[in-house]
Amino acid sequence: MRKILLLLFATVFSLGITYAQGNGGKLITGKLLDSQTKEPLIGATVTIKGTTKAVSVSLDGTFKIRVPEEGTTTLVFSYIGYISKTLDVADKNLGTITLDPTTSSVKEVVVNASSPIAVNRSTPIAASSVNQVYIEEKGAGAEFPELLKSTPGVMTSRTGGGYGDSRINIRGFSSNNVALLINGIPANDVEAGKLYWNDWAGLQDVTTFMQVQRGLSATDIAVPSLGGTINILTRNTEKDPGGTISQSVGSFNSFKTVLSYATGLNDKGWASSFLLSRTSGDGYAQGLYYTGYNYFANISKVWKNQTLSFNIMGAAQSHGQRYTFNTISTYRAAPDGTQYNSDFGIYNGKVYSAEQNFYNKPLASLNHNWTIDSKTSLSTILYGTYGYGAADYLSAAPGVSGTTPQGYVTLTPGSPTGVPRTGGTYSPIDFNSIIQTNVNNPDGSSTRIMQNVVNKHVQGGLISTFKKVFGDFHTLGGLDLRYYTGEHYNTVADLLGGDYITDARVNSATSPTGNINNPNAHVVTGQRFNNDYRYDVGSEGVYLQTEYIKNDLSAFVSLAGNYTNNRRTDYFNYTPGNQNSPWVNFWGYQAKGGVNYNIDAHSNVYVNGGYIQRSPLVAAIFLNKQNEVNANAKPEKLLDYEVGYGYQSGIFTAKVDAFRSTYRDRTVVRSTGAVDTDGTPIVVNISGLNEVHQGFEFEGKLRPVKDITFTGSLTIADYHYLTNTGPAQTTSSTGTTVTQSSLLLKGLKVGEFGSAPTSAQTTAALGVDVQVLPAVKIGANWNYYARYYATFDPTKLTSTGYTNYEVPNYSICDLNIVYRFKFAGLDASFVGNVYNLFNTEYLSDAYELNPPLTPAGQNFATRTNALGVWYGAPRMYMTTLKVKF
Known part of the structure; x- marks a missing residue:
């Protein structure tokens, strides 16, 4: 019965959205992505400027919105943690639109020397990503590796519980076989290959995007990992002042x-x-x-x-x-x-x-x-x-x-x-x-x-x-x-x-x-x-x-x-x-x-x-x-x-x-x-x-x-x-x-x-x-x-x-x-x-x-x-x- 009620609710809700949007006007479509990582901005808002009419971006980054047939219509694209963008509608299919993180580098320059970020439906590897919004909403009291604990193949632990003493394993490989790259720079301990997270205890404060690549990874540097690679992009120079x-307050x-x-x-x-x-x-x-x-x-x-x-x-x-x-x-x-x-x-x-x-x-x-x-x-x-x-x-x-x-x-x-x-x-x-x-x-x-x-x-x-x-x-x-x-x-x-x-x-x-x-x-x-x-x-x-x-x-x-x-x-x-x-x-x-x-x-x-x-x-x-x-x-x-x-x-x-x-x-x-x-x-x-x-x-x-x-x-x-x-x-x-x-x-x-x-x-x-x-x-x-x-x-x-x-x-x-x-x-x-x-x-x-x-x-x-x-x-x-x- 619960499944039937959930299905009925979803159907009615979807029909309500369709009806509210109306059948009149011109249907505008497009895809909204992160400018650096090309990840879909799920839940971002697309609004007709000067109105309350809006739609949200779907799981694959696509959106559909109806605008008046006559005159010029301006769309506003906004998402938490990103710089909003306005665009005058000319074509029905807007193609791919990108938003810059509020901490993106000037002129959209990615700060890593080589680009190890895997792109969905293009790079043939297993990868999972965490963006700045997720870190802000889920990670205030977490150890940094714990931000990845829901990722397939990943196991984290706080070990003895000391600040920054946590560890991460990927596909059964311990940290000395997992590479950490910060803006493309290798950050593992050189002697034993381990990850000492207390060396980077404040990393989540400056991270805008994190991706774990399991297995071979897309990284092209000369010294590889065996179990996987964690790629972290930090804030760089921001465009606007x-x-x-x-302030955070918590247990203990x-x-x-x-x-x-x-x-x-x-x-x-x-x-x-x-x-x-x-x-x-x-x-x-x-x-x-x-x-x-x-x-x-x-x-x-x-x-x-x-x-x-x-x-x-x-x-x-x-x-x-x-x-x-x-x-x-x-x-x-x-x-x-x-x-x-x-x-x-x-x-x-x-x-x-x-x-x-x-x-x-x-x-x-x-x-x-x-x-x-x-x-x-x-x-x-x-x-x-x-x-x-x-x-x-x-x-x-x-x-x-x-x-x-x-x-x-x-x-x-x-x-x-x-x-x-x-x-x-x-x-x-x-x-x-x-x-x-x-x-x-x-x-x-x-x-x-x-x-x-x-x-x-x-x-x-x-x-x-x-x-x-x-x-x-x-x-x-x-x-x-x-x-x-x-x-x-x-x-x-x-x-x-x-x-x-x-x-x-x-x-x-x-x-x-x-x-x-x-x-x-x-x-x-x-x-x-x-x-x-x-x-x-x-x-x-x-x-x-x-x-x-x-x-x-x-x-x-x-x-x-x-x-x-x-x-x-x-x-x-x-x-x-x-x-x-x-x-x-x-x-x-x-x-x-x-x-x-x-x-x-x-x-x-x-x-x-x-x-x-x-x-x-x-x-x-x-x-x-x-x-x-x-x-x-x-x-x-x-x-x-x-x-x-x-x-x-x-x-x-x-x-x-x-x-x-x-x-x-x-x-x-x-x-x-x-x-x-x-x-x-x-x-x-x-x-x-x-x-x-x-x-x-x-x-x-x-x-x-x-x-x-x-x-x-x-x-x-x-x-x-x-x-x-x-x-x-x-x-x-x-x-x-x-x-x-x-x-x-x-x-x-x-x-x-x-x-x-x-x-x-x-x-x-x-x-x-x-x-x-x-x-x-x-x-x-x-x-x-x-x-x-x-x-x-x-x-x-x-x-x-x-x-x-x-x-x-x-x-x-x-x-x-x-x-x-x-x-x-x-x-x-x-x-x-x-x-x-x-x-x-x-x-x-x-x-x-x-x-x-x-x-x-x-x-x-x-x-x-x-x-x-x-x-x-x-x-x-x-x-x-x-x-x-």
């Missing part, structure tokens, strides 16, 4: 203030804009406090056919963290329940985290765009970053027992080798007691300290792309040059009441510590100890791509190659003159292509495929914190292919695809979790990891009536290991290398190696947005996760019997409301967001430190109680008031 100010004392202003383009071709914001809060678990400052500035000069633009952006932040996985029984027993954090304490009467992070990584770029003629252009970006910060955590002084192999103090509640606490087992860490112990040491030394593990780097690059159109062929080629220097060292951040620590030299072959040039140094606050080394990484790449576009057919072929140069310099483990390793070089390349065919105005099909050989990352090239070269490090390979179908109409759009990616020759170097007789970690070198990532994806939109839009997605995938590994080589402290049998991973579900989170292999999402009144919009989003497997320690799988532990299925629901109004004659809006509306309790991450190999050990209750877990975030809210001036 004006600004915004907004969350506050955020944003101020932006643009001068507009003057008659001499100059324009500038800036944005500043401050974010702070306590976090949803104690000790997760944070403060962040986001900044952005742009200065541009425009000539007749050239634009020169300087941009700088970044986020200076500091936040408390939570790294310790605790068991479910621990959370049940702790007074704070699922929000329990074992990693914070009280220091001089104030909440103080035993694990903190601070970082600032400004990204500056000089962008030159030159339209040589109607068929030729050259775009170049010269960019650079300077990053400085550290992980600041409680640790034992060198040689002191009671730590993990990495030097962390054991923070598991109730551990006999753990830390003193202010009360019972689940109370905060007692930093004052630690200070008193240090003060009482007869020799004045500290046994426990706060240490900074510093990462300081300088990176520069140049990306230059030349484009030329030859008839139906669009060809581009370019250079991708990069150089990176990263310094890593430990310093004493706080001696916690003592006067010094002794950095005794330990000559372990697996993980030497201390300074060979000063073997018993007394180290004080700010000085370096334990290790001090540097990586230099260079990359020289070229790329060439040809795209054929004619009528309903588009196809592309892309080739790229790069040569990487890697060197390690160690100041503590080698004497002067012997501190540089030799340069270690690798070739990498990629070849990919695809074809899209538009069957008719509604349907299209596509296919793509490619092969990638990627140079190993520098973190896998050098072993055991020394300049020793890993003989088993070799290029990783990916074979990927995909087929897809799309349907598009004014009411319903859908995309479906099937994919298969085979990932071979992965190398991992990691601690085994065990220590040798001298207390140093035992390191294992694992080679020959082979995986397959395959599945089916769907996403769609339905707009049965003008003011209601439904969205949905579904992923059913299979990510598993194809084979057992190659030999696993373990090096002891005496320098002896022991080759273990292969690790027996074949058939097991893929997770990021060790304790890092994995991906749910079945995900679904549903969303609805309802324009209940002209100024009021309500939205809801539901996400479901199933076939989600805990990560495990693979170094212990030297015999058969292990099966993956499946985390319980869960779903969460978010709600938002938007109210737009006038305030003192200015455009204003109020946005309210509630996340995890029903306060669902769920495991967002789980780790099996001791994977059981026997049926008895795999008893569900036994395994569950042994898991280390993090619970997902509880119900939270955020309210935002924004005024444009």
Whole structure:
């Protein structure tokens, strides 16, 4: 009955719209798109100027409106977040009309050197997009990756809950195999390939468009990703003067203030804009406090056919963290329940985290765009970053027992080798007691300290792309040059009441510590100890791509190659003159292509495929914190292919695809979790990891009536290991290398190696947005996760019997409301967001430190109680008031 009533309502409503519009006059048709991304502006308004007669744009960007037969009629095209446009009606078919985002660049110049944005019904890849309106309405209290959580193939998590510590997986690939491009500039960590979102904690304040491309992607830079690419376009110079100010207030004392202003383009071709914001809060678990400052500035000069633009952006932040996985029984027993954090304490009467992070990584770029003629252009970006910060955590002084192999103090509640606490087992860490112990040491030394593990780097690059159109062929080629220097060292951040620590030299072959040039140094606050080394990484790449576009057919072929140069310099483990390793070089390349065919105005099909050989990352090239070269490090390979179908109409759009990616020759170097007789970690070198990532994806939109839009997605995938590994080589402290049998991973579900989170292999999402009144919009989003497997320690799988532990299925629901109004004659809006509306309790991450190999050990209750877990975030809210001036 409900379905019949809904159908009847939709029919009557549609007839009412048709009747209200009338049959008289001239029917005008057209399509309204974003000028930069060519995405349909769904729900935009087309109004006859001087009247209240209007229609809204459909899902495919098309619109129809009747105007008087006689006289001149002017149409007004408007959409939130875009500059309105007026157009005098001359023809019945207006063709394609574009609107500029309010933060679009002057003269419609896209700020990225190469254009990696996939175009619907043209670029033959799987891609999903998020625009500025979605970010404003859904993302005020979300971590940046969570804006993509309803996208097929995507899994996000806040991990321990620290500000900016969230992660994203695409098609089962972790972040070191997912590329992040900000205005075409690569932003992944050079050494391990990871995405550290706290480096870009304020990114959503300046993002105008974000697109995730799954699989091969349309990116033409020389160093590729394997699982997917996230392309972000930020604001650039705005055409008109004006600004915004907004204030957000939310759960757990969350506050955020944003101020932006643009001068507009003057008659001499100059324009500038800036944005500043401050974010702070306590976090949803104690000790997760944070403060962040986001900044952005742009200065541009425009000539007749050239634009020169300087941009700088970044986020200076500091936040408390939570790294310790605790068991479910621990959370049940702790007074704070699922929000329990074992990693914070009280220091001089104030909440103080035993694990903190601070970082600032400004990204500056000089962008030159030159339209040589109607068929030729050259775009170049010269960019650079300077990053400085550290992980600041409680640790034992060198040689002191009671730590993990990495030097962390054991923070598991109730551990006999753990830390003193202010009360019972689940109370905060007692930093004052630690200070008193240090003060009482007869020799004045500290046994426990706060240490900074510093990462300081300088990176520069140049990306230059030349484009030329030859008839139906669009060809581009370019250079991708990069150089990176990263310094890593430990310093004493706080001696916690003592006067010094002794950095005794330990000559372990697996993980030497201390300074060979000063073997018993007394180290004080700010000085370096334990290790001090540097990586230099260079990359020289070229790329060439040809795209054929004619009528309903588009196809592309892309080739790229790069040569990487890697060197390690160690100041503590080698004497002067012997501190540089030799340069270690690798070739990498990629070849990919695809074809899209538009069957008719509604349907299209596509296919793509490619092969990638990627140079190993520098973190896998050098072993055991020394300049020793890993003989088993070799290029990783990916074979990927995909087929897809799309349907598009004014009411319903859908995309479906099937994919298969085979990932071979992965190398991992990691601690085994065990220590040798001298207390140093035992390191294992694992080679020959082979995986397959395959599945089916769907996403769609339905707009049965003008003011209601439904969205949905579904992923059913299979990510598993194809084979057992190659030999696993373990090096002891005496320098002896022991080759273990292969690790027996074949058939097991893929997770990021060790304790890092994995991906749910079945995900679904549903969303609805309802324009209940002209100024009021309500939205809801539901996400479901199933076939989600805990990560495990693979170094212990030297015999058969292990099966993956499946985390319980869960779903969460978010709600938002938007109210737009006038305030003192200015455009204003109020946005309210509630996340995890029903306060669902769920495991967002789980780790099996001791994977059981026997049926008895795999008893569900036994395994569950042994898991280390993090619970997902509880119900939270955020309210935002924004005024444009």
